[in-house]
Amino acid sequence: MKRIVLASGSPRRKELLERLKLAFDVRVSQIDEDIFEQTSPHEYVETLAMEKAKDVASHLDEKAIVIGCDTVVVLDDKILGKPCDDDQAMVYLQALSGRAHEVYSGMAILDMETGKQYLTHEITTVTMKSLNHDEIVAYVKTGEPADKAGAYGIQGIGSILVEGIHGDYYNVMGLPLNRLYQGFHALGIDYFSLV
């Protein structure tokens, strides 16, 4: 049985992988995300996903399939990561208010046994309703924006701020499940033999 390791400290990614009924361990990468240059969004999220996966793989004592991800929000070609504080969360939400933006997740899958790698990204468009100042203040106060790209969580209270979505919902939450399945297939890993 192949061992699967999720290279992420994100509780959302853990929750999503659990939905696929796979047995897996979680290891959190120690890379410093701030040292990576913000190139184009897809290059950026793919680079970070691969670096997280490689870092975790390098610390494992046995071979595994390692999954790394990175998620950002992109508005007018600008990358919005996790807000550094409440003020930045307010600025992000003001900018996103009443507009459509893209959510990019990069995903890297490393099969340490075969040495094969799969690297991809998924893009989902999210339209946010117009938010007034009081709503933004109240939402930031809930604490939900703090650890989320773009300062909102579509799966939580943030769901009431979202008017529409085009594409993979799970990608917005941080782990594009359909791509994951495609990646397993591309690497010759039979998902249904793992469940």
Ligand SMILES: Cc1cn([C@H]2C[C@H](O)[C@@H](COP(=O)(O)OP(=O)(O)OP(=O)(O)O)O2)c(=O)[nH]c1=O
């Ligand atoms: C837009 C959006 C992001 N997010 C989250 C997913 C990610 O956890 C987070 C983006 O930060 P990431 O840097 O991608 O991930 P992380 O720091 O949480 O975990 P790790 O680096 O260890 O893998 O934003 C939501 O939960 N809901 C949303 O609607």
